[in-house]
Amino acid sequence: MSIIHPGAIDCDIHPAVPNLQALLPYMTDYWRDTVVQRGIDALESISYPVNAPITARPDWKPEKGRAGSDLERLRREALIPFGTSTAICNCLYGVHLLFSEDMALGYAQAVNDWIAKEWLDREPKLRASIVVPLQNPELAVEEIERLAADKRFVQVLVPVMGEMPLGKRIYWPIWAAAERHGLALCIHAGSSYRHSVTGIGWTSYYTEDYASNAQAFQAQVTSLICEGVFSKFPNLKVVLAESGFTWLPAHLWRLTKFWRGLRMEIPWVDRTPAEIARENIRLTLQPVDGPPSADAFERLMEHMQSDELLLFSTDYPHWQFDGDEVLPPGLSSELARKIMVDNPRNTYSRLTETVT
Amino acid sequence: MSVDVLERPVAKKAQPAKIAVADCDIHPSPKSVEKEIYPFLEKRWQRHLETYGMIGRQGQQFGPAYPKGQPDASRRDAYPPNGGRPGSDLQFMREQHLDPNNVQLGILNPLRGGQALQNLDFAEAYCRAVNDWQIAEWTSKEPRLKASVVVPYEDGALSAREIERRAGDPNFAQVLLLSRTGEPIGQRRYWPIYEAAAEAGFPVAVHAFGYGGNAVTGSGWPTYYIEEMVGHAQCSQTGLTSMVMEGIFERFPKLKVILVEAGFAWLPSLAWRLDKLYMRMRDETPHLKRLPSEYIREHVWLTTQPMEEPEVREHLLDTIEWIGWDRLLFATDYPHWDFDDPAYALPVRVDAARRRQFFFENALKVYGLDK
Numbered sequence: 001m002s003i004i005h006p007g008a009i010d011c012d013i014h015p016a017v018p019n020l021q022a023l024l025p026y027m028t029d030y031w032r033d034t035v036v037q038r039g040i041d042a043l044e045s046i047s048y049p050v051n052a053p054i055t056a057r058p059d060w061k062p063e064k065g066r067a068g069s070d071l072e073r074l075r076r077e078a079l080i081p082f083g084t085s086t087a088i089c090n091c092l093y094g095v096h097l098l099f100s101e102d103m104a105l106g107y108a109q110a111v112n113d114w115i116a117k118e119w120l121d122r123e124p125k126l127r128a129s130i131v132v133p134l135q136n137p138e139l140a141v142e143e144i145e146r147l148a149a150d151k152r153f154v155q156v157l158v159p160v161m162g163e164m165p166l167g168k169r170i171y172w173p174i175w176a177a178a179e180r181h182g183l184a185l186c187i188h189a190g191s192s193y194r195h196s197v198t199g200i201g202w203t204s205y206y207t208e209d210y211a212s213n214a215q216a217f218q219a220q221v222t223s224l225i226c227e228g229v230f231s232k233f234p235n236l237k238v239v240l241a242e243s244g245f246t247w248l249p250a251h252l253w254r255l256t257k258f259w260r261g262l263r264m265e266i267p268w269v270d271r272t273p274a275e276i277a278r279e280n281i282r283l284t285l286q287p288v289d290g291p292p293s294a295d296a297f298e299r300l301m302e303h304m305q306s307d308e309l310l311l312f313s314t315d316y317p318h319w320q321f322d323g324d325e326v327l328p329p330g331l332s333s334e335l336a337r338k339i340m341v342d343n344p345r346n347t348y349s350r351l352t353e354t355v356t
Numbered sequence: 357m358s359v360d361v362l363e364r365p366v367a368k369k370a371q372p373a374k375i376a377v378a379d380c381d382i383h384p385s386p387k388s389v390e391k392e393i394y395p396f397l398e399k400r401w402q403r404h405l406e407t408y409g410m411i412g413r414q415g416q417q418f419g420p421a422y423p424k425g426q427p428d429a430s431r432r433d434a435y436p437p438n439g440g441r442p443g444s445d446l447q448f449m450r451e452q453h454l455d456p457n458n459v460q461l462g463i464l465n466p467l468r469g470g471q472a473l474q475n476l477d478f479a480e481a482y483c484r485a486v487n488d489w490q491i492a493e494w495t496s497k498e499p500r501l502k503a504s505v506v507v508p509y510e511d512g513a514l515s516a517r518e519i520e521r522r523a524g525d526p527n528f529a530q531v532l533l534l535s536r537t538g539e540p541i542g543q544r545r546y547w548p549i550y551e552a553a554a555e556a557g558f559p560v561a562v563h564a565f566g567y568g569g570n571a572v573t574g575s576g577w578p579t580y581y582i583e584e585m586v587g588h589a590q591c592s593q594t595g596l597t598s599m600v601m602e603g604i605f606e607r608f609p610k611l612k613v614i615l616v617e618a619g620f621a622w623l624p625s626l627a628w629r630l631d632k633l634y635m636r637m638r639d640e641t642p643h644l645k646r647l648p649s650e651y652i653r654e655h656v657w658l659t660t661q662p663m664e665e666p667e668v669r670e671h672l673l674d675t676i677e678w679i680g681w682d683r684l685l686f687a688t689d690y691p692h693w694d695f696d697d698p699a700y701a702l703p704v705r706v707d708a709a710r711r712r713q714f715f716f717e718n719a720l721k722v723y724g725l726d727k
Contacts, residue, residue, distance in 0.1 A: 053636045161574040168579060197574040198594035199587060201539040207637050208540070208594070208601050211629055212574060215590035219573035222586050227579060244629055250621035250675070253664045255586050261694060262425045262582040274667060289629040291678070299674045305667060319636065 005337045009344035009351065010087040012188075012241045012284045012313035013078050015119050016068040017093045017111065026113040031106035043107065045094040047159075047190035047209070048318075054210055057319035067317035071122055078316035079125060081324055086344075086351060088154060089128040090241060091115055096134060096159045096192040104133035108143055112153075120152045127351070129157035129186050137170060141177045148181040154350040155184035155239065160216045161191035167220070167227030175229060179236045182349045184282075187220055189213040189242040214289070217243040218251045221277060225255065228268040230280045237347050238281050242315055245283040246290050249303035252277055278306045282347050284313035285327075285339060286320040294330030301335070311347060312340040375711060377698050378461040378719030380659045381563070381616050381687035382449075382501070384494055385468070387440040392493055396485035401478055410482075411474050413538070413569035421567060422581040426693040434691030442691035446498055453690045454500060457698050461719055462501045463687075464490055465532055465563050465616065469506030472534060472566050479508030483518060487528075495527040502723070504532035504561060512548035519549065523556035529723045530559045534566030535592050535618060542598030550608045559612035559657070559722055562595065564588035592618035593626050596656065600630060603643040605651040612722060613656050617689060620658040621666075624678040627652050653680065657722050659687035660714075661696040669703040685722065686715045 017023060020042055024032050034040070048055040056067030060077050068074065079087060093111050098104040108131045115128045130153045132140035140156075147153050156178045164170065166187065178185050190213070196202040197212040217240050224230065224238060252274040259266075259273050269276070290297050301307075314326055327336055345351055386392035394402055414421040426432070428442055434452065436445035443449065454462060470482025483506045490503035505522045507515035515531075522528050531553045539545060541562065553560045565588060571577045572587040592615055605611060630648035634641065644651075658679070666672050676684065688696050698715060706714070720726040 054633075162576070164576040165573055165578045165583070166575070191574060195571050195574055195576055198540060198598070199570055199572045199574065199591035200535070200537050200541060200568055200595055200598070201543075201570050203540055203594075203598065203601075204543060205601050205640050207630075207633050207640055208597050211597050211626075211633055212594050214626070214629060215593050216574040218590050219575060219578070219583075219587055222583050223573075223575075223578055226583050244625070246625040246628060247622055249666070249671070250619070250625065250664065251586075251589075253621055253666050254589060254619050254662075256667075257662060257665045258582050258586055262580075262585070265425065265580050265582055287629075287632070289625060289632060291624065291628055296674075296678065299671075302668075303666070303671045303674070 005340045006083045007085040008083050008312055008340040010078065010082065010084045010314050011239065011311040011344055012090055012286070013074070013087045013316040014068050014092055014318065015074065015089045015115065016066040017091065017114065018066055018069040023107070023110040023114055026110040026117070027106060031103070031110070034103070043094040043097065045092070045097055045190060046193070048092060049206060052206060053319050056317050060317040071119065074316065075123065078314055082314060082326060084125065086125055086127060089115055089119055089126055090157055090186065090188055091129070091131060092188065092190060093131070095131055096162060098135065101133060101136035101139060104135045105139045105143065108133050112143070112147055116150065116152070127152050127154045129153065129155045130183070131157050132174065134158050134162050137173050140174045144174070144177045144181065144183070148183070151350050151353050153183070154348045155186040157186045157188060159190040159192055160187050160213055160220055160243070161195065161197060163192065163194045165220065165223035167223030167225070167229050169227070172232065175233050175236055179233045184237040184239050184348055186239045186241050187217070191216070213242070214244045214247050218247060221251060221281065222255055225269060225273045225276050226266050228266065230276050231268045231270070236280060239311065239347065240281065240283045241313065242287065242318070243283055244287055244289040245310060246288070246300060248277070248283065248309070249305070274305070278309065282309055282311050282343065284311050284315070286313045286315040288328045290328050297328055297330035301330070307335055307338050308343055308346065310339045311344050374458040374698070376460045376716045377458050378686060378716050379459045379688045379690065380463045380614070380685040380719055381661060382462045382464055382690050383443050383467055383692060384464050384490070385441045385444040386489060386493070387444045392489055393485050396488040398481060401481045404478055410470065412472050412567055413474065414567040422584045425581060429693055430691050431693055431695055446494060449690070450498070453688070457688070460500055460716070461725065463529055464494055464501055464503050465561065466490065466504065466506055467563065467565065469532070471506050471509055472568070473508070476508055476511045476514060479510070480514045480518065483508050487518070487522060491527045502529035503527050504530050505558065506532050507549065509533045509546065509549060510538055512545050516548040516552035519552040519556055519558065528558065530561045530614065533560060533562045535562050535564045535588060535595055536566035536568040536572070537595070538568040540598035541595040542600070542602035542604050547604065547607070550604050550611050554608040554610040557724060559614050561614040561616050562592070563616040564592060564618040589619040589622060593622055596626065596652070597630060600648045600651050601641055601644070603641070605655045606643060606645060611655060614659065614685065614722065615656065616659045616687065617661060618658070619664060620660065620679060620684060621664040621672070621675045623652070623658065624675060657683050657685055657718070659685045660701065661687040661689045662694045663696050663701050663703070665703060673704055681710055681713055682718055684714055685719050
């Protein structure tokens with residue numbers, strides 16, 4: 001861990017809502033009554049089965065309750081060991097699973113107010129993402145506007161698999177609001193399960209479900225670029241979180257090649273997709289999904305064609321690495337510093353602004 | 357009387373100017389369905405076709421769900437001078453492609469073979485007709501060409517029957533599926549296909565495209581043809597994931613799978629990811645005995661077109677090394693618009709031995725034609 005840099009900015013940690021009861025104080029009367037009256041007792045996604053190995057690293061898993069639900073443990077396990085100065089909370093509660101747009105807004109508001117009060121207020125190193133009801137872009141914008149003044153919210157959070165590809169114009173008002181307020185858009189692993197997670201149907205094993213996130217991220221990169229999101233919102237930064245990143249070079253080779261052959265279909269894409277991606281898209285470090293050898297990893301980093309793309313993350317409490325081996329072998333000290341400090345700072349304009 | 361045997365100069369065969377090529381993805385079309393497919397299709401199904409058309413899992417009655425970038429997705433110069441669709445005239449294919457590119461082995465992949473028709477009985481009848489047609493119009497007339505056994509792949513048992521019917525027939529080199537199946541392609545309903553193919557000694561080729569009814573992304577239907585086209589690579593990645601995790605290579609150890617027109621540079625990243633996830637959660641898939649990457653290394657080949665084009669060309673060499681120079685099969689996709697010309701397909705210089713592997717020998721080996 002000698003190349004760990006002081007002041008690391010961890011761009012993907014997961015404080016967990018311990019149970020639905022914890023959110024009740026943050027709900028309006030109507031939604032609190034609804035939860036009680038209708039006997040709704042949980043909103044957990046199958047994207048992260050509570051006891052699946054990925055969901056909680058064994059030594060980060062409490063004897064009772066959910067990993068990531070205790071601030072003191074999070075300090076001890078996620079912040080201190082990596083010299084973390086700032087960590088961005090991505091709360092993965094299943095708001096995106098709901099079919100009722102109003103209920104989704106009700107839950108999203110509760111999650112956001114809960115995270116501000118229970119986490120941000122209590123630990124100044126923490127920042128958070130605004131959970132939005134993507135089910136209804138108008139309501140999503142409303143929620144962004146409600147919280148935008150709180151600079152501790154640094155990005156908008158959406159799952160990588162929803163009802164429609166994220167580049168589609170129906171979502172543009174949300175991206176416009178994010179850009180307007182200097183918020184990044186964070187696309188995180190996980191699905192709302194409106195569609196099978198693969199383009200060929202529902203999988204048999206959880207392993208496949210989790211693995212398929214990488215393909216879903218590729219599809220979203222395609223969608224955002226081809227639809228012209230970055231032509232319309234050139235200052236929007238998109239952060240792919242828990243996406244893996246080793247697929248990026250191959251995907252951009254292919255997308256750029258097809259763009260050369262089919263650009264008449266998307267004339268607003270006036271630069272190569274590879275160039276656009278390097279300017280507007282960032283990816284968190286974990287999971288690495290890299291080759292076993294340091295030499296191959298170095299070559300892979302060259303294929304990325306930029307040292308500005310990766311953002312440090314532990315993905316706490318998900319089990320992506322053991323001990324303190326958060327940085328893959330083959331990373332130079334210089335690159336480690338960029339990943340841990342410089343790149344996150346350059347991605348999140350709000351990190352360098354004064355917190356009010 | 358004694359006989360003097362005189363040494364006579366023997367006319368030496370002209371050295372082919374170009375390296376021998378195996379083209380593992382050529383798309384033949386019938387000149388007309390009535391003329392060329394009907395002779396092999398029962399009257400009942402001819403009437404059915406005329407009355408109801410070919411109904412699959414997409415809304416467009418004629419043509420693809422996303423309009424292609426070129427008419428018939430074809431090269432503008434591939435229309436035969438005597439009429440008909442690109443890829444429908446053997447003599448013209450010889451003149452335009454097989455002879456000038458020194459194609460010594462060409463694998464025929466009919467894409468409109470009726471494989472994914474909703475009516476399974478119709479699908480079976482149509483596939484059988486297309487298989488007979490490939491022999492009658494192509495392989496019996498041109499020994500350089502080999503046919504694919506097209507099967508009604510949404511029904512494993514019917515497919516196995518067609519594979520058994522063609523087993524041992526040297527006109528056929530492989531079984532052909534399309535990648536966009538109705539369910540993940542490694543799942544049980546498809547196992548009879550793999551069992552029969554492994555038994556018959558046919559590799560199973562999975563060609564990108566098709567419509568299985570699922571959106572091409574896990575997040576729904578994209579807007580543009582370019583997205584669909586790029587998306588086939590993601591579908592093939594999840595398809596390969598399914599094949600590995602369901603354990604078909606453990607269950608059918610002789611099985612060979614060839615992924616066609618789905619790209620290949622994504623393979624190392626996928627294999628690294630699957631290895632890691634398998635190690636994390638191996639209690640979920642105890643039927644697997646080895647790492648996903650090991651099954652892939654032993655059982656999977658990939659065709660090259662459309663060739664990956666990194667900004668720094670040399671990066672491709674790393675990727676091919678990670679995959680294995682013995683795993684890639686050259687393909688042109690003739691007569692389609694994104695045809696790869698063998699003279700330019702490899703963007704970097706490699707030694708002669710590797711060129712021979714890449715363009716020719718790997719294909720002979722995987723199809724068992726090297727013996």
